Amino acid sequence: MNLAQFANTIGLSASTVSRALNGYADVSAETRRRVEVAAERLGYRASAVGRRLRTGRAEAIGFLLAPPRGSSVNFFQLEMLAGIDEALRATDYHLVVITAKSEQDEFDCLRRMVEQRQVEAVLLCRTRRTDERIIWLLRRHYPFAAVGRSETPEPFPFLDIDHAASARMACERLIGLGHRRIALVNTPAALMYSAHARQGYEQALLAAGLRRSRALVLHAEMTEAAGQAAVCALLARSAPPTALICGDDVLALGALRALEAAGMQAGRDVAVIGCGDIPMARFATPPLTTFRAPFRAAGQRVTEMLVQTLAGKPAAGLQEIWTPELVVRASDGGARGMQ
Amino acid sequence: MNLAQFANTIGLSASTVSRALNGYADVSAETRRRVEVAAERLGYRASAVGRRLRTGRAEAIGFLLAPPRGSSVNFFQLEMLAGIDEALRATDYHLVVITAKSEQDEFDCLRRMVEQRQVEAVLLCRTRRTDERIIWLLRRHYPFAAVGRSETPEPFPFLDIDHAASARMACERLIGLGHRRIALVNTPAALMYSAHARQGYEQALLAAGLRRSRALVLHAEMTEAAGQAAVCALLARSAPPTALICGDDVLALGALRALEAAGMQAGRDVAVIGCGDIPMARFATPPLTTFRAPFRAAGQRVTEMLVQTLAGKPAAGLQEIWTPELVVRASDGGARGMQ
DNA sequence: CTCTACTCCAAAATCGATTCTGTTGACAAC
DNA sequence: GTTGTCAACAGAATCGATTTTGGAGTAGAG
Known part of the structure; x- marks a missing residue:
């Protein structure tokens, strides 16, 4: 009809x-x-296609799912997806999901989407320190918003979880528990939040009067296996760390395995703190002390921010940093007798 | 330009x-x-919108994400999403994700999508015994494919995981381990695979010569809390079951909690077998014996089937049932000494 | 009575492609 | 010389809406 x-x-x-x-x-x-x-x-x-042609609006926004980095799809992205969709329901946009295999492929997908005007704006996550996607979108003045920051000087709308804060809090907590040799098992260095975590970690060490040489940072791909391997290497050192801060829960799970393999017990012999509070964290042995951020709400909020960007609001007013919340369980050994 | x-x-x-x-x-x-x-x-x-208007093709397929039933978003849907997108990359379709809050809302979203011709076809999951969506799509001769069957007589393309088989295998295994009072803690009765699980369970009981009155089935919403509550009620009976088959891993996790609360140990006092092999299953205490199905591959395959449907292939040739694989861990008590 | 203002609807242009139908010129066949 | 065929391109219709412009009718003011 x-x-x-x-x-x-x-x-x-x-x-x-x-x-x-x-x-x-x-x-x-x-x-x-x-x-x-x-x-x-x-x-x-009314046919959506006819309307779109006439009005010039795609009535859709794209969500660029980060390519699986090692392991399977990420928990937090699905949570975000739900939040995004929820926020979109209040508008007349609908959601086009774009996934890619690799980072190069990811960029191509983004380009195609944008150049064919399939979507009016895009949502990014897993931002990198120098992020090709962000640079390209900025140069084209194409509306977007990101979950995560980047080192590009031009401002853009973002919502980020404060991983500097979580790493700092984790480090302070471990120092408070008496640890002095604290290692940071960090996510790949190219990721922006990896750098933030490192900053927070080093700040806390400095603030506690520990010499800079005490800093011990290494990076691992975001898989349990990589985390395990990294921690194995750490434990083989002459003076192994007594505490581990992990940039991601998946790495922490790997750390737990490495400890178990070495006959050690997390929370007693070595303290472990993760980041992300993935569903498995609660079920690890010992249950993982970690940081939690409301990713569903974040997806919702960043979508609102994107919609405001589309309405012309300048990026400077659309930048939020949320502080994650510490979830104390057993792996850091700090809750003994408390639970 | x-x-x-x-x-x-x-x-x-x-x-x-x-x-x-x-x-x-x-x-x-x-x-x-x-x-x-x-x-x-x-x-x-070339502008996608212009082309679509002229050719009449939406060049997109929709994936109707099942509304979160109780707990948060489902693990298996994200796996499917990845598979779907992977399969779509070989075509010129792109993916529109539709999520809904409730089942009623879900139907409305579907209707809107279809009537506005936003998508050329849709992908469904979490099918129900009488599924309003399927009935409606069939009546309109609108192309779709589902992960899961339904009781509608007309044929449609589907790919299903054989939950009758998994329940039967679970039951046989427990009987082989010497259990006689085996309960089925099933998912909501409206779901098609819930009925299949029940069939498999009852078949196995019958085949083992156990009287029909031995069957003990109850349904619970798909949350840990509901599973816990259901199992609590079971344990309070005069002759509580010695083994539990759970229709979903989330329910099994709840069962584990109920047992712990009752001072019992899964795998020793009561055997527990789950279904789904969600990431947490491996980390439960004790680790969950459960069934695994390749949902990513399933998403990929069902997408191929949908594309073939769009190419005119009849539904009768596009129906597959995959048998899940038993993952033996500790919660069923059958692997003692084996691992 | 005439002019203006206003309400309500219709005609036609427009968005950006694809595709059907012509048109032109070259060349070969008879 | 005429006709037919073919390659290679151009013109115009079309998809289904929205939006600009125009126009008929009515009411009120002078």
């Missing part, structure tokens, strides 16, 4: 029908009612 | 440019090359 056909069957012109359905003022109340009733009865719905 | 503008700047007509880029034969090789080079240099890309 066409607009033309529909207008014809109810004896009105296409323009009047369109204006009636879109709430224009120069349509009499009676006519509008008649059109609405007929549309409902005959099941007429 | 328009088709018209682009054609103009390179001194050709719009139709010739379009035919050149779309591989028509009545364009000389030299002209085609010239157009392609210019398109690359000037960054011309």
Whole structure:
């Protein structure tokens, strides 16, 4: 059922029908009612494609799912997805999900989406220190928002979880528990939040008067196996660390395995603190002390920010940093007798 | 950059440019090359919206994410999402994700998507015994494919995991371990796979010569809390079951909690077998014996099936049932000494 | 009565592609 | 010389909406 056909069957012109359905003022109340009733009865719905062509709006935003880095798909992205969709329901945008295999492929997908104007704006996550995607989008003045920051000087709308804060809090907590040899098992160095975690970690060491040489940072791919391997290497040192801060829970899970393999017990022999509070964290042995951030709410909020960006609000006012919350369980050995 | 503008700047007509880029034969090789080079240099890309309007193809398929039933978003849907997207990459369709809050809302979202022709076909999961969505899509002859079956008589393309088989295998295994009072803590009765699980369970009981009155089935919402509550009620009976088959790992996790609360140990006092092999299953205490199905591959395959449906292949040839694989861990008590 | 203002609807242009139908010129066949 | 065929391109219609412009009818002011 066409607009033309529909207008014809109810004896009105296409323009009047369109204006009636879109709430224009120069349509009499009676006519509008008649059109609405007929549309409902005959099941007429304006074609989205026709409307989009005419208005030039894609009515969609794209969410670029980060390519699986090692392990399987990420927990936090699904949470974000739910939040994004929830926020989008209040608008007339719908959601196009874009996933890619590799980082190069990811960029190509983004380009294609944008250049073909499939989406009016995009949502990014897993930002990198120098992020090709962000640089490209900024240069083209294409609207976007990101979960995570980047080192590009131009401002853009973002919502980030404060991983400097979580690493600092983790480090302070471990120092408070008496640890002096604290290692940071960090996520890949190219990721922006990896750098933040390192900053927070080093700040806390400095603030506690520990010499800079005490800093012990290494990077691992985001898989349990990589975390395990990294921690194995750490334990083989002459003076192994007594505490581990992990940039991601997956790495922490690997750390737990490495400790177990070495006959040690997390929380007693070596303290472990993770980051992310993935569902498995609660079930690890020992249960993982970690940091939690509300990713669903973050997805919701960053979507609102994107919508405001599309409405013309400048990026400077659309930058938020949320502080994650410490979830104390057993792996850091600090809750003994408390639970 | 328009088709018209682009054609103009390179001194050709719009139709010739379009035919050149779309591989028509009545364009000389030299002209085609010239157009392609210019398109690359000037960054011309045909607008997807214009093309869609003209060709009448939405070039997109929709994936209806099941509304979160109780707990947070489902693990298996994200795996499917990855598989779907992977399969779609081989085609020119892209993916529109639709999520909904409730089942009623879900149906409305589907209707809107379909009636506005936003997508050419849809992918469903979490099918129900009588599934409003499937009935509606069938009646409209709208192409779709589902992960999961339904009781509607008309055939449609589906890929299902054989939950009758997994329940039967679970039950046989428990009987083999000497259990006689085996309960099925099942997912909500409206779900199709819930009914299949029940069938498999009852078949196994019958085959083992256990009287039908031995069957003990109850349903719970898909949350840990609901599973815990259900199992608490079971344990309070005069002759509590010695083994539990859970329709979903989340329920099994709840069962584990209920046992712990009752001072019992899963795998020793009561055997527990789950279903799904969610990431947490491995980390439960004791680690959960459960069934695993390759959901990523399933997403990939069901997408291929949908594409074939769009190509006109009849539904009868597009129905697959995959058998899940038992993952033996400790919660069923059958692996003692084996690991 | 005439002029202006206003309400309500219709006609036509427009968005950006694809595709059907012509048109031109070259060349061969008769 | 005429006709027919073919390659290679151009023109115009079309998809389904929105939006600008125009126009008929009515009412009120002078």
